[in-house]
Amino acid sequence: MAVLTAKPPVRRSPHPGAAHHPGAARRAVGRNLTAYGFLCGALICFAFFSWYPMIREIVLSFQENNFVDAPRWVGLDNFRTVVEDPAFRSAWLNTAAFTGLALVVGYAVPFVLAVVLNELRHAKAYLRFVVYLPVMLPPAVAVLLFKWFYDPGAGLFNQVLDGVGLPPLSWLDSTSTALISLVIVSTWMNLGTGTLIYLAALQSIPGDLYESAELDGAGLFRRLWHVTIPQTKLILLVMLLLQVVATMQVFIEPYLLTGGGPENATVTVAYLMYQYAFNFGDFGGGGALGLMLMIVLLVFSAFYLRVSREETR
Amino acid sequence: MRTTSHRRALSLLLVAGLGLVAASCGSGDSDEPGAQGSGSADGKVTITVGCQPPKSNPKERAGWDEDVAEFQKLHPNITIESKDAFPCINPDTFQAKLAGGSQEDVFYVYYTDVQKIIKAKQAADISEHVGTVKALSDIRADVQSVFKDGDKTYGLPRNNYNMGLVYNRKLFTQAGLNPDAPPATWAEVHEAAKKIAALGAGYVGFGEYSAGNTGGWHFAASLYARGGSMVADDGKSAAFNSAEGKAVLENLKQMRWNDNSMGSKQLLQWEDLMRMMGSGKLGMMIGAPDVVQSVNNDFQGKFEDYGVAAVPESDGKASLSGGDGYMFNPKASPEKIKAGLLWLEFHELTPGKGQFNYARAKTQGRPVGLPIPDLYGDSKPGQEIVALRKQYATVPVDHFTPYVTAQTSITNKLEPPKAQELYAVLDVAMSAVLTRRDADIDKLLSDAESKANKILAKNT
Numbered sequence: 153m154a155v156l157t158a159k160p161p162v163r164r165s166p167h168p169g170a171a172h173h174p175g176a177a178r179r180a181v182g183r184n185l186t187a188y189g190f191l192c193g194a195l196i197c198f199a200f201f202s203w204y205p206m207i208r209e210i211v212l213s214f215q216e217n218n219f220v221d222a223p224r225w226v227g228l229d230n231f232r233t234v235v236e237d238p239a240f241r242s243a244w245l246n247t248a249a250f251t252g253l254a255l256v257v258g259y260a261v262p263f264v265l266a267v268v269l270n271e272l273r274h275a276k277a278y279l280r281f282v283v284y285l286p287v288m289l290p291p292a293v294a295v296l297l298f299k300w301f302y303d304p305g306a307g308l309f310n311q312v313l314d315g316v317g318l319p320p321l322s323w324l325d326s327t328s329t330a331l332i333s334l335v336i337v338s339t340w341m342n343l344g345t346g347t348l349i350y351l352a353a354l355q356s357i358p359g360d361l362y363e364s365a366e367l368d369g370a371g372l373f374r375r376l377w378h379v380t381i382p383q384t385k386l387i388l389l390v391m392l393l394l395q396v397v398a399t400m401q402v403f404i405e406p407y408l409l410t411g412g413g414p415e416n417a418t419v420t421v422a423y424l425m426y427q428y429a430f431n432f433g434d435f436g437g438g439g440a441l442g443l444m445l446m447i448v449l450l451v452f453s454a455f456y457l458r459v460s461r462e463e464t465r
Numbered sequence: 466m467r468t469t470s471h472r473r474a475l476s477l478l479l480v481a482g483l484g485l486v487a488a489s490c491g492s493g494d495s496d497e498p499g500a501q502g503s504g505s506a507d508g509k510v511t512i513t514v515g516c517q518p519p520k521s522n523p524k525e526r527a528g529w530d531e532d533v534a535e536f537q538k539l540h541p542n543i544t545i546e547s548k549d550a551f552p553c554i555n556p557d558t559f560q561a562k563l564a565g566g567s568q569e570d571v572f573y574v575y576y577t578d579v580q581k582i583i584k585a586k587q588a589a590d591i592s593e594h595v596g597t598v599k600a601l602s603d604i605r606a607d608v609q610s611v612f613k614d615g616d617k618t619y620g621l622p623r624n625n626y627n628m629g630l631v632y633n634r635k636l637f638t639q640a641g642l643n644p645d646a647p648p649a650t651w652a653e654v655h656e657a658a659k660k661i662a663a664l665g666a667g668y669v670g671f672g673e674y675s676a677g678n679t680g681g682w683h684f685a686a687s688l689y690a691r692g693g694s695m696v697a698d699d700g701k702s703a704a705f706n707s708a709e710g711k712a713v714l715e716n717l718k719q720m721r722w723n724d725n726s727m728g729s730k731q732l733l734q735w736e737d738l739m740r741m742m743g744s745g746k747l748g749m750m751i752g753a754p755d756v757v758q759s760v761n762n763d764f765q766g767k768f769e770d771y772g773v774a775a776v777p778e779s780d781g782k783a784s785l786s787g788g789d790g791y792m793f794n795p796k797a798s799p800e801k802i803k804a805g806l807l808w809l810e811f812h813e814l815t816p817g818k819g820q821f822n823y824a825r826a827k828t829q830g831r832p833v834g835l836p837i838p839d840l841y842g843d844s845k846p847g848q849e850i851v852a853l854r855k856q857y858a859t860v861p862v863d864h865f866t867p868y869v870t871a872q873t874s875i876t877n878k879l880e881p882p883k884a885q886e887l888y889a890v891l892d893v894a895m896s897a898v899l900t901r902r903d904a905d906i907d908k909l910l911s912d913a914e915s916k917a918n919k920i921l922a923k924n925t
Contacts, residue, residue, distance in 0.1 A: 218563075218585040218586050218587050219560060219563040219564035219587070220563065220585075220586055220795045233923070238890075238919070239889070303730055304729035305667065305728065305730060306666075306667065322729075324732060325729075325730070325731045325899075325900045326900060326901075327900070327901070410676060410732050411676025411677030411678075411732060412676065412677070412889075412892070413675060413676040413680075413892060414675070414676075414896035414897065414899075414900040415893045415896055415900075416893055429560070430556060430560070431556070431889070432885050432889075433559075433560060433578075433582075433585060435560060
C-alpha cells in the first residue's frame with residue numbers, strides 16, 4: 153500500500169542546471185519545430201477570425217466610433233441604450249424560448265434517431281446518408297426552402313394538413329407559431345450532425361453490456377436507460393453545451409424567414425445585434441449586446457464545465 | 466539535411482504568418498484615401514468612384530467606361546478609378562468599408578442613409594467646393610436639401626423620385642378594369658384589389674411590406690400621402706399616432722381581413738413584392754417608378770405590363786421621396802473633392818451626358834422613358850431631360866402619365882430622423898394588422914409612439 157501511494161522518484165538530469173542551459177532550450181524548440189509550424193497555422197486562424205474580432209467587439213461596446221475620427225469612450229452608455237430598447241426584453245425572451253424549444257426538439261430527436269439507426273439491420277449506410285443530407289445544403293438555401301414549405305397558400309405543410317383534413321396554419325405569420333416554426337427549420341438543418349455524433353458514441357458501447365442486460369431480462373427502454381444513456385453521458389453533455397451555445401446565437405432563421413416579426417415575436421439577441429450594427433449604424437450598441445450574450449454563454453459554459461468535470465471524476 | 470530544410474521552411478512560414486498578423490493588425494492607413502496623397506506635384510489627381518455598373522451588365526458598364534474615357538480626355542489631370550458593385554451600396558458593409566479604409570473617395574448612398582452618415586461625420590463637408598457645380602442653381606431645392614445639414618452640403622443627388630401606386634396593367638385588363646384609369650381613391654383600390662384577388666388562387670390584389678424595417682418605411686409613405694407626419698416639426702417626438710396614421714392601418718386591415726385581397730402570406734420584405742410583381746400575380750403596391758425598372762431588370766417582368774399612378778387621395782398632400790446620390794470620403798483631400806465634383810456634374814447632372822445619354826441608351830437597347838430621375842423639376846435642364854427622354858423613349862411613357870401629371874400638386878417629403886429605428890418600431894404595427902384579425906390599432910399606435918419618443922429623445 154505504501155509502495156502504491158509513494159511518489160515516483162524524481163528523474164534528475166545528469167548535468168545539474170542543464171534545463172536552464174540555452175542550448176538545451178534551443179534543442180527542445182528545434183525538436184518540436186514541426187509541431188510549432190502546424191500550431192502556427194491554427195494560431196493565425198484563431199487570431200484573425202476569433203480573438204481579434206472578439207477583442208474588437210469588447211472594445212467597441214464601450215466606445216462611440218464612427219470609424220473616421222478617434223473613438224470616444226462612453227463607459228456604459230451603449231449598454232444603457234440597448235437595455236432601454238423595447239425590443240431588448242423581447243429579444244432575450246425569444247432567444248431563451250428558442251433555446252429551450254431547440255433543446256426539447258433538437259436535442260432529443262437526433263438522439264432518438266441515432267438509437268433507431270443503430271438498431272437497424274438493413275440500409276444503415278443509405279439512411280445515414282439521408283439523415284445527413286440536410287447538413288450539405290447551404291443554410292440560406294435550407295431556410296429559403298422552408299419559406300416555401302411554410303407558405304400559407306401553396307406551401308407543402310398546409311397542403312399536407314389539407315390532405316389529412318386539418319385546417320391550415322399561419323406558421324410564420326402568427327405570433328403563436330412563428331418561433332416554433334424557426335425551431336423546426338433549425339432542427340432539420342442540424343439533425344444530421346447531431347445524429348452522426350450520437351451514432352458514433354453508440355457504436356463505441358461494448359456489445360457485451362447489452363448482451364448482459366438482455367440476459368438479465370432488460371427490455372429496450374431499460375437497456376436505453378441503464379446502458380445507452382450512462383455510456384453516452386459525456387457526449388450528451390458536450391452536445392448539450394454546443395447546442396445551447398449555437399441556438400442562443402440564432403440569426404439566419406429570423407433574418408431570412410420573418411425579419412423579426414410578426415410583432416417582434418422572432419427578434420433574437422443576435423438579430424437585434426445585427427439591427428444595431430448594420431441597420432442603425434450603431435456598432436457600440438451591437439457590441440454591447442454581443443458582449444452581454446458572450447457573458448451569458450461564458451457563465452453557462454463555466455457551469456457546464458464544472459458539472460462535466462465532476463461527472464468524469 | 467532534409468529535416469533541416471523542412472525546419473527552415475516551417476520557420477519561414479511561421480515568421481511570414483506572424484508578420485501577416487502584425488501587418489493586418491496595423492492601422493492600415495496606407496489604404497485610406499487621405500493617405501494616398503492629395504494629388505501629385507504636377508497637379509494630377511486620382512479618385513476612386515463607386516457604382517460602376519457590374520460586369521453582369523455589360524451595356525451599362527460599356528457606357529460608363531466610355532464616359533470615363535471622355536471625362537479624362539476633358540480633364541487630363543484627373544484619373545477615375547471605377548469601383549463596381551451590385552447593388553451599388555450594401556448598407557451592411559458600409560461601416561466595414563469605412564473602418565477598413567476601402568471606402569471610395571466618391572461613394573454612392575441611398576437617401577435613407579444620408580442624414581445618418583452626416584450625423585456620424587462619415588462624409589466630408591463639401592460646402593466650400595460645391596459652388597463650382599454650375600447645375601446646382603437648377604437642382605430642385607428639396608432634392609438639394611437631402612444632402613444638407615443646416616447650411617452645410619455633404620453630397621450631390623443622382624436619382625430622385627417619390628412614391629406612387631405601381632400596378633399591373635395586364636392584371637387590370639384580365640380583371641375587367643381599365644388600365645388607363647388607375648384607382649384614384651382608396652375605395653377604388655379596394656374594389657380593384659378584390660377583383661384581381663378573385664382571378665384565382667395565388668393572385669393578390671394589393672401587396673404590402675411588414676418585416677425587416679420595410680413595413681415601417683411603407684407606413685411612412687402611406688402616412689405622408691394622407692397628409693400625416695412621422696415626427697413633430699422639431700423632430701423631438703413622434704407624430705404618427707394621428708387620424709392619418711390610424712387610417713393607414715385601418716385601410717390595410719380592411720383589405721387584409723374584410724376584403725381578403727392581400728393574400729395570406731405576410732411578413733413580406735422588399736424582394737418578396739418585387740418577385741410577386743414580376744411573376745404577374747400581384748395587382749398593386751405602393752412604390753416609385755424605379756420598382757418597374759427593378760421588376761423589369763431583375764424579376765422577369767416586362768416594362769409594358771406595368772403602370773404607375775400617384776398614391777390614392779394624395780392630391781395636394783405629400784409623397785415620401787427617395788433616391789440616391791454621392792457623398793465624399795471624410796478623408797478625401799480638397800483636390801479629390803474638386804475632381805469628384807467635376808465628375809459628378811459631368812456624369813450625373815448634365816443633360817445628354819452620362820446617365821442622361823438617352824441616345825446611347827436607346828442604341829444599346831436599354832429602357833428609356835421612365836419619369837425618373839427628377840432632379841431639376843421644371844427648370845431648363847429639367848425640360849431638356851424630359852424632351853430627350855421623349856425623343857429616345859423605348860418604353861410606353863403614357864403608362865406613367867398619371868404619376869407625372871400628379872407631381873404638380875404633390876410635395877416631396879423626406880424621411881424622418883432616425884428613419885431605420887422608427888421603421889423597425891412601426892414594423893410591429895404593420896405586421897400586427899396584417900397577421901392578426903383582432904389587432905388593436907389604437908394600442909399598436911400608442912405603443913409605437915412611446916417607443917419612437919424614446920428613440921427620438923436620444924437623438925435630440
